[in-house]
Amino acid sequence: xxxxxxxxxxxxxxxxxxxxxxxxxxxxxxxxxxxxxxxxxxxxxxxxxxxxxxxxxxxxxxxxxxxxxxxxxxxxxxxxxxxxxxxxxxxxxxxxxxxxxxxxxxxxxxxxxxxxxxxxxxxxxxxxxxxxxxxxxxxxxxxxxxxxxxxxxxxxxxxxxxxxxxxxxxxxxxxxxxxxxxxx
Amino acid sequence: xxxxxxxxxxxxxxxxxxxxxxxxxxxxxxxxxxxxxxxxxxxxxxxxxxxxxxxxxxxxxxxxxxxxxxxxxxxxxxxxxxxxxxxxxxxxxxxxxxxxxxxxxxxxxxxxxxxxxxxxxxxxxxxxxxxxxxxxxxxxxxxxxxxxxxxxxxxxxxxxxxxxxxxxxxxxx
Numbered sequence: 296x297x298x299x300x301x302x303x304x305x306x307x308x309x310x311x312x313x314x315x316x317x318x319x320x321x322x323x324x325x326x327x328x329x330x331x332x333x334x335x336x337x338x339x340x341x342x343x344x345x346x347x348x349x350x351x352x353x354x355x356x357x358x359x360x361x362x363x364x365x366x367x368x369x370x371x372x373x374x375x376x377x378x379x380x381x382x383x384x385x386x387x388x389x390x391x392x393x394x395x396x397x398x399x400x401x402x403x404x405x406x407x408x409x410x411x412x413x414x415x416x417x418x419x420x421x422x423x424x425x426x427x428x429x430x431x432x433x434x435x436x437x438x439x440x441x442x443x444x445x446x447x448x449x450x451x452x453x454x455x456x457x458x459x460x461x462x463x464x465x466x467x468x469x470x471x472x473x474x475x476x477x478x479x
Numbered sequence: 480x481x482x483x484x485x486x487x488x489x490x491x492x493x494x495x496x497x498x499x500x501x502x503x504x505x506x507x508x509x510x511x512x513x514x515x516x517x518x519x520x521x522x523x524x525x526x527x528x529x530x531x532x533x534x535x536x537x538x539x540x541x542x543x544x545x546x547x548x549x550x551x552x553x554x555x556x557x558x559x560x561x562x563x564x565x566x567x568x569x570x571x572x573x574x575x576x577x578x579x580x581x582x583x584x585x586x587x588x589x590x591x592x593x594x595x596x597x598x599x600x601x602x603x604x605x606x607x608x609x610x611x612x613x614x615x616x617x618x619x620x621x622x623x624x625x626x627x628x629x630x631x632x633x634x635x636x637x638x639x640x641x642x643x644x645x646x647x648x649x650x651x652x
Contacts, residue, residue, distance in 0.1 A: 315512070319505060324497035331498055341504050348508045349515070408480070412492045419489075434486045435493050462482055 301360050308356050315352055323348075325365065326372045332419065332431050333376035347375040373436055377446055380428070410469060418468040426461035433458050 306314030326347060330340040350371050358367055410418075419427060428447060432438040433454075438446070440454045447454070 310516075312509075316505075316509070319508065323505070324499050325495075327500040327504075328493075328496040328498040332493075337501075341500060344500055345504055345508050345511070349511055352512055353515075408485070408488045410492070412496065415489060415492050434489050437490075459482075462485060466485075 296360055296364060300364065304355065304358065304360065304364060307352065308358075318351075319348060322365065322368055326368055329369055329372045329436075330376055332416070332435065333373065333380065333428065335420075339379065343372065343376050343379050346379070347372045350375065369436060373432065373438075374446070377428070380424070408469075410472070414469075414472060418465055418472065421468050422461055422464055426457055426464060429454055429457040430461040430465065 303314050303317060307318055323344065327340060327344050330343040330347070331337070334340045334343060347368075351368060358364065419430065422430060425447075429443055432443050432446070433440070440451055440458075443449075443454045444451045449457075
Protein backbone atom coordinates (compact mmCIF):
# COMPACT_ATOMS: atom_id res chain seq x y z
CA UNK A 296 0.00 0.00 0.00
CA UNK A 297 1.32 3.43 -0.91
CA UNK A 298 2.19 6.02 1.71
CA UNK A 299 -0.49 8.37 0.37
CA UNK A 300 -3.12 5.67 0.79
CA UNK A 301 -1.94 4.94 4.31
CA UNK A 302 -2.18 8.64 5.16
CA UNK A 303 -5.66 8.76 3.66
CA UNK A 304 -6.81 5.78 5.71
CA UNK A 305 -5.24 7.25 8.84
CA UNK A 306 -7.17 10.46 8.22
CA UNK A 307 -10.35 8.39 7.88
CA UNK A 308 -9.55 6.70 11.17
CA UNK A 309 -9.43 10.15 12.75
CA UNK A 310 -12.85 10.84 11.23
CA UNK A 311 -11.72 13.53 8.80
CA UNK A 312 -14.68 14.18 6.45
CA UNK A 313 -12.62 15.18 3.40
CA UNK A 314 -10.63 11.94 3.64
CA UNK A 315 -13.83 9.93 3.95
CA UNK A 316 -15.19 11.62 0.81
CA UNK A 317 -12.01 10.86 -1.08
CA UNK A 318 -12.04 7.20 -0.08
CA UNK A 319 -15.68 6.97 -1.02
CA UNK A 320 -15.05 8.49 -4.45
CA UNK A 321 -12.13 6.18 -5.17
CA UNK A 322 -13.60 2.88 -4.08
CA UNK A 323 -17.35 3.20 -4.55
CA UNK A 324 -17.41 2.12 -8.23
CA UNK A 325 -15.54 -1.10 -7.38
CA UNK A 326 -17.80 -1.77 -4.39
CA UNK A 327 -20.95 -1.06 -6.35
CA UNK A 328 -19.90 -3.54 -9.04
CA UNK A 329 -19.50 -6.21 -6.37
CA UNK A 330 -22.85 -5.36 -4.82
CA UNK A 331 -24.57 -5.58 -8.21
CA UNK A 332 -23.44 -9.18 -8.68
CA UNK A 333 -25.17 -10.23 -5.49
CA UNK A 334 -28.48 -8.55 -6.10
CA UNK A 335 -31.28 -8.44 -8.59
CA UNK A 336 -31.13 -4.76 -9.33
CA UNK A 337 -29.53 -1.39 -8.76
CA UNK A 338 -31.86 -0.39 -5.94
CA UNK A 339 -30.83 -3.34 -3.78
CA UNK A 340 -27.19 -2.83 -4.74
CA UNK A 341 -27.39 0.80 -3.65
CA UNK A 342 -28.85 -0.23 -0.30
CA UNK A 343 -25.98 -2.68 0.15
CA UNK A 344 -23.42 -0.08 -0.89
CA UNK A 345 -24.76 2.46 1.59
CA UNK A 346 -24.85 -0.06 4.42
CA UNK A 347 -21.36 -1.27 3.55
CA UNK A 348 -19.87 2.25 3.61
CA UNK A 349 -21.36 2.97 7.00
CA UNK A 350 -19.77 -0.27 8.26
CA UNK A 351 -16.46 0.72 6.64
CA UNK A 352 -16.26 4.10 8.36
CA UNK A 353 -17.53 2.72 11.65
CA UNK A 354 -14.94 -0.07 11.74
CA UNK A 355 -12.07 1.49 9.83
CA UNK A 356 -10.01 1.72 13.01
CA UNK A 357 -9.83 -2.07 13.03
CA UNK A 358 -8.26 -2.13 9.55
CA UNK A 359 -4.55 -2.89 9.52
CA UNK A 360 -2.38 -1.26 6.86
CA UNK A 361 -0.58 -4.56 6.37
CA UNK A 362 -3.63 -5.93 4.56
CA UNK A 363 -5.22 -4.98 1.27
CA UNK A 364 -7.69 -2.16 1.76
CA UNK A 365 -9.55 -3.06 -1.42
CA UNK A 366 -9.81 -6.68 -0.29
CA UNK A 367 -11.14 -5.53 3.07
CA UNK A 368 -13.76 -3.36 1.34
CA UNK A 369 -14.82 -6.19 -0.97
CA UNK A 370 -15.32 -8.52 1.98
CA UNK A 371 -17.48 -5.96 3.72
CA UNK A 372 -19.63 -5.59 0.62
CA UNK A 373 -20.00 -9.35 0.21
CA UNK A 374 -20.86 -9.83 3.89
CA UNK A 375 -23.38 -7.01 3.71
CA UNK A 376 -24.90 -8.53 0.58
CA UNK A 377 -25.24 -11.90 2.31
CA UNK A 378 -26.87 -10.28 5.34
CA UNK A 379 -29.19 -8.36 3.03
CA UNK A 380 -30.07 -11.50 1.14
CA UNK A 381 -30.77 -13.47 4.31
CA UNK A 382 -32.86 -10.66 5.73
CA UNK A 383 -35.03 -10.41 2.64
CA UNK A 384 -35.33 -14.04 1.65
CA UNK A 385 -34.82 -16.19 4.70
CA UNK A 386 -35.86 -19.45 3.12
CA UNK A 387 -35.34 -18.74 -0.53
CA UNK A 388 -31.81 -20.07 -0.55
CA UNK A 389 -32.84 -23.66 0.05
CA UNK A 390 -35.81 -23.35 -2.31
CA UNK A 391 -33.54 -22.11 -5.08
CA UNK A 392 -31.38 -25.16 -4.75
CA UNK A 393 -34.27 -27.56 -4.66
CA UNK A 394 -35.97 -26.03 -7.67
CA UNK A 395 -33.02 -26.58 -9.95
CA UNK A 396 -32.61 -30.12 -11.14
CA UNK A 397 -31.40 -29.81 -14.68
CA UNK A 398 -27.88 -29.00 -15.73
CA UNK A 399 -28.46 -27.86 -19.28
CA UNK A 400 -24.98 -28.21 -20.69
CA UNK A 401 -21.50 -29.36 -19.99
CA UNK A 402 -18.37 -27.33 -19.78
CA UNK A 403 -16.68 -29.78 -22.13
CA UNK A 404 -18.86 -28.44 -24.93
CA UNK A 405 -16.95 -25.17 -24.91
CA UNK A 406 -13.66 -25.19 -26.74
CA UNK A 407 -13.24 -21.45 -26.59
CA UNK A 408 -14.81 -18.84 -24.38
CA UNK A 409 -15.51 -15.61 -26.11
CA UNK A 410 -17.97 -13.69 -23.99
CA UNK A 411 -17.87 -10.13 -22.90
CA UNK A 412 -18.07 -9.14 -19.25
CA UNK A 413 -21.63 -7.90 -19.76
CA UNK A 414 -22.68 -11.23 -21.29
CA UNK A 415 -21.12 -13.13 -18.42
CA UNK A 416 -22.76 -10.79 -15.90
CA UNK A 417 -26.12 -11.34 -17.56
CA UNK A 418 -25.62 -15.12 -17.46
CA UNK A 419 -24.55 -15.10 -13.80
CA UNK A 420 -27.56 -12.97 -12.91
CA UNK A 421 -29.79 -15.70 -14.36
CA UNK A 422 -28.41 -18.32 -11.97
CA UNK A 423 -30.67 -19.36 -9.13
CA UNK A 424 -29.85 -17.13 -6.20
CA UNK A 425 -28.14 -19.78 -4.09
CA UNK A 426 -25.97 -20.92 -7.00
CA UNK A 427 -25.13 -17.34 -7.87
CA UNK A 428 -24.00 -16.63 -4.31
CA UNK A 429 -21.67 -19.61 -4.16
CA UNK A 430 -20.36 -19.01 -7.67
CA UNK A 431 -19.63 -15.33 -7.04
CA UNK A 432 -17.98 -15.99 -3.71
CA UNK A 433 -15.81 -18.84 -4.91
CA UNK A 434 -14.93 -17.90 -8.48
CA UNK A 435 -14.84 -14.12 -8.43
CA UNK A 436 -14.09 -13.19 -4.80
CA UNK A 437 -11.82 -16.14 -4.10
CA UNK A 438 -13.50 -17.48 -0.95
CA UNK A 439 -12.79 -21.04 0.16
CA UNK A 440 -15.62 -23.54 0.50
CA UNK A 441 -15.23 -23.54 4.27
CA UNK A 442 -15.72 -19.77 4.40
CA UNK A 443 -18.68 -19.95 2.02
CA UNK A 444 -20.29 -22.64 4.12
CA UNK A 445 -19.85 -20.57 7.27
CA UNK A 446 -21.06 -17.35 5.69
CA UNK A 447 -24.13 -18.88 4.08
CA UNK A 448 -24.86 -21.29 6.90
CA UNK A 449 -24.69 -24.35 4.67
CA UNK A 450 -22.78 -27.61 4.70
CA UNK A 451 -19.29 -27.71 3.18
CA UNK A 452 -20.34 -30.38 0.66
CA UNK A 453 -23.41 -28.39 -0.22
CA UNK A 454 -21.16 -25.48 -1.12
CA UNK A 455 -19.05 -27.73 -3.34
CA UNK A 456 -22.01 -29.33 -5.07
CA UNK A 457 -23.69 -25.99 -5.63
CA UNK A 458 -20.57 -24.59 -7.22
CA UNK A 459 -20.36 -27.55 -9.54
CA UNK A 460 -23.99 -27.22 -10.52
CA UNK A 461 -23.62 -23.47 -10.91
CA UNK A 462 -20.80 -23.94 -13.40
CA UNK A 463 -22.83 -26.35 -15.49
CA UNK A 464 -25.92 -24.21 -15.28
CA UNK A 465 -23.95 -21.17 -16.36
CA UNK A 466 -22.45 -23.14 -19.19
CA UNK A 467 -25.94 -23.92 -20.40
CA UNK A 468 -26.99 -20.29 -20.30
CA UNK A 469 -23.86 -19.23 -22.17
CA UNK A 470 -24.42 -22.00 -24.72
CA UNK A 471 -27.91 -20.74 -25.41
CA UNK A 472 -26.64 -17.19 -25.68
CA UNK A 473 -24.00 -18.20 -28.17
CA UNK A 474 -26.53 -20.16 -30.24
CA UNK A 475 -28.81 -17.14 -30.40
CA UNK A 476 -25.87 -14.96 -31.40
CA UNK A 477 -24.96 -17.37 -34.23
CA UNK A 478 -28.51 -17.37 -35.55
CA UNK A 479 -28.60 -13.61 -35.51
CA UNK B 480 -12.67 -27.00 -20.90
CA UNK B 481 -11.82 -27.72 -17.31
CA UNK B 482 -13.57 -26.10 -14.40
CA UNK B 483 -10.44 -24.25 -13.27
CA UNK B 484 -9.98 -22.74 -16.74
CA UNK B 485 -13.57 -21.62 -16.77
CA UNK B 486 -13.19 -20.06 -13.32
CA UNK B 487 -10.04 -18.23 -14.35
CA UNK B 488 -11.70 -16.92 -17.46
CA UNK B 489 -14.67 -15.58 -15.53
CA UNK B 490 -12.47 -14.11 -12.77
CA UNK B 491 -10.33 -12.32 -15.31
CA UNK B 492 -13.41 -10.82 -16.93
CA UNK B 493 -14.53 -9.28 -13.65
CA UNK B 494 -11.15 -8.08 -12.48
CA UNK B 495 -11.07 -4.32 -11.93
CA UNK B 496 -14.75 -4.07 -12.77
CA UNK B 497 -16.28 -0.77 -11.74
CA UNK B 498 -19.82 0.61 -11.94
CA UNK B 499 -20.51 4.15 -10.79
CA UNK B 500 -23.37 4.45 -8.32
CA UNK B 501 -25.79 7.36 -8.36
CA UNK B 502 -24.68 10.56 -6.63
CA UNK B 503 -27.65 10.29 -4.25
CA UNK B 504 -26.03 7.25 -2.61
CA UNK B 505 -23.06 9.38 -1.54
CA UNK B 506 -25.37 11.96 0.02
CA UNK B 507 -27.26 9.22 1.83
CA UNK B 508 -24.06 7.63 3.14
CA UNK B 509 -22.67 10.87 4.55
CA UNK B 510 -26.04 11.97 5.91
CA UNK B 511 -26.24 8.68 7.82
CA UNK B 512 -22.68 9.11 9.04
CA UNK B 513 -23.29 12.62 10.35
CA UNK B 514 -26.53 11.53 11.98
CA UNK B 515 -24.68 8.69 13.70
CA UNK B 516 -21.92 11.08 14.79
CA UNK B 517 -24.47 13.54 16.18
CA UNK B 518 -26.19 10.72 18.03
CA UNK B 519 -22.90 9.51 19.51
CA UNK B 520 -21.97 13.05 20.60
CA UNK B 521 -25.43 13.53 22.10
CA UNK B 522 -25.12 10.33 24.08
CA UNK B 523 -21.63 11.33 25.24
CA UNK B 524 -22.86 14.78 26.30
CA UNK B 525 -25.81 13.25 28.14
CA UNK B 526 -23.50 10.83 29.90
CA UNK B 527 -21.18 13.64 30.98
CA UNK B 528 -24.15 15.69 32.20
CA UNK B 529 -25.50 12.71 34.12
CA UNK B 530 -22.15 12.08 35.79
CA UNK B 531 -21.77 15.76 36.66
CA UNK B 532 -25.31 15.93 38.08
CA UNK B 533 -24.77 12.78 40.11
CA UNK B 534 -21.48 14.09 41.46
CA UNK B 535 -23.10 17.40 42.44
CA UNK B 536 -26.01 15.63 44.12
CA UNK B 537 -23.64 13.41 46.04
CA UNK B 538 -21.60 16.40 47.09
CA UNK B 539 -24.68 18.29 48.27
CA UNK B 540 -26.05 15.32 50.17
CA UNK B 541 -22.73 14.51 51.77
CA UNK B 542 -22.72 14.49 55.62
CA UNK B 543 -21.97 17.85 57.26
CA UNK B 544 -18.36 18.58 57.95
CA UNK B 545 -16.91 17.86 61.36
CA UNK B 546 -18.18 20.19 64.12
CA UNK B 547 -16.30 23.40 64.64
CA UNK B 548 -13.65 23.64 67.28
CA UNK B 549 -14.84 24.76 70.76
CA UNK B 550 -13.13 28.12 70.41
CA UNK B 551 -14.60 28.67 66.94
CA UNK B 552 -17.40 31.27 66.65
CA UNK B 553 -20.93 29.88 66.70
CA UNK B 554 -22.81 29.76 63.38
CA UNK B 555 -25.18 32.64 62.71
CA UNK B 556 -28.19 30.30 62.53
CA UNK B 557 -28.10 29.79 66.29
CA UNK B 558 -29.62 33.22 66.75
CA UNK B 559 -32.97 32.13 65.29
CA UNK B 560 -35.52 29.76 66.86
CA UNK B 561 -36.87 30.04 70.36
CA UNK B 562 -38.18 33.67 70.49
CA UNK B 563 -40.91 32.97 67.92
CA UNK B 564 -42.35 30.15 69.94
CA UNK B 565 -42.25 31.96 73.23
CA UNK B 566 -43.41 35.49 72.48
CA UNK B 567 -47.25 35.53 72.12
CA UNK B 568 -49.10 38.42 70.46
CA UNK B 569 -51.02 39.30 73.61
CA UNK B 570 -51.09 42.68 75.38
CA UNK B 571 -48.89 42.68 78.37
CA UNK B 572 -51.59 43.82 80.82
CA UNK B 573 -54.34 41.33 79.77
CA UNK B 574 -54.48 37.71 80.67
CA UNK B 575 -54.67 35.35 77.80
CA UNK B 576 -58.11 33.78 77.36
CA UNK B 577 -58.34 30.07 77.80
CA UNK B 578 -55.05 29.88 79.49
CA UNK B 579 -55.55 27.85 82.58
CA UNK B 580 -53.40 28.40 85.61
CA UNK B 581 -50.65 25.96 85.59
CA UNK B 582 -49.55 24.15 88.64
CA UNK B 583 -46.32 25.50 89.79
CA UNK B 584 -44.80 22.26 90.88
CA UNK B 585 -41.44 21.91 89.29
CA UNK B 586 -42.17 18.36 88.17
CA UNK B 587 -45.25 19.45 86.14
CA UNK B 588 -43.63 22.40 84.48
CA UNK B 589 -42.59 21.59 80.97
CA UNK B 590 -39.03 22.41 80.53
CA UNK B 591 -38.28 24.18 77.29
CA UNK B 592 -34.66 24.79 77.75
CA UNK B 593 -32.52 22.68 75.51
CA UNK B 594 -30.23 20.17 77.09
CA UNK B 595 -26.67 21.11 77.19
CA UNK B 596 -24.63 19.35 74.64
CA UNK B 597 -20.92 19.39 74.50
CA UNK B 598 -20.85 18.49 70.78
CA UNK B 599 -22.99 21.27 69.38
CA UNK B 600 -22.07 24.80 70.24
CA UNK B 601 -25.38 25.92 68.75
CA UNK B 602 -27.33 24.03 71.40
CA UNK B 603 -25.23 25.63 74.06
CA UNK B 604 -26.23 28.97 72.64
CA UNK B 605 -29.91 28.02 72.97
CA UNK B 606 -29.47 26.85 76.48
CA UNK B 607 -27.81 30.02 77.59
CA UNK B 608 -30.20 32.30 75.72
CA UNK B 609 -33.38 30.62 77.00
CA UNK B 610 -33.46 32.27 80.46
CA UNK B 611 -33.13 35.67 78.83
CA UNK B 612 -36.17 34.97 76.69
CA UNK B 613 -38.12 33.69 79.66
CA UNK B 614 -37.33 36.95 81.41
CA UNK B 615 -38.85 38.73 78.46
CA UNK B 616 -42.05 36.66 78.87
CA UNK B 617 -42.12 37.49 82.53
CA UNK B 618 -41.83 41.19 81.77
CA UNK B 619 -45.01 40.96 79.68
CA UNK B 620 -46.86 39.75 82.76
CA UNK B 621 -48.84 36.78 81.57
CA UNK B 622 -51.17 36.10 84.43
CA UNK B 623 -51.73 32.51 85.36
CA UNK B 624 -48.49 31.45 83.93
CA UNK B 625 -45.89 30.94 86.49
CA UNK B 626 -42.49 30.79 85.13
CA UNK B 627 -40.11 28.25 86.35
CA UNK B 628 -36.98 29.36 84.74
CA UNK B 629 -33.89 27.89 86.09
CA UNK B 630 -30.48 29.00 85.29
CA UNK B 631 -29.36 25.44 84.92
CA UNK B 632 -30.75 22.91 82.44
CA UNK B 633 -32.45 19.87 83.81
CA UNK B 634 -30.18 17.40 82.21
CA UNK B 635 -26.81 17.51 83.74
CA UNK B 636 -23.75 15.97 82.34
CA UNK B 637 -21.56 14.10 84.69
CA UNK B 638 -18.33 12.63 83.47
CA UNK B 639 -17.92 11.63 79.84
CA UNK B 640 -21.14 10.95 77.91
CA UNK B 641 -23.25 10.22 80.99
CA UNK B 642 -26.27 12.49 81.45
CA UNK B 643 -28.53 12.50 84.50
CA UNK B 644 -31.96 13.94 85.15
CA UNK B 645 -32.17 15.32 88.69
CA UNK B 646 -35.41 14.29 90.35
CA UNK B 647 -37.01 14.27 93.74
CA UNK B 648 -38.65 11.07 94.78
CA UNK B 649 -41.33 11.22 97.42
CA UNK B 650 -42.09 8.00 99.17
CA UNK B 651 -45.62 7.82 100.51
CA UNK B 652 -46.71 5.62 103.33
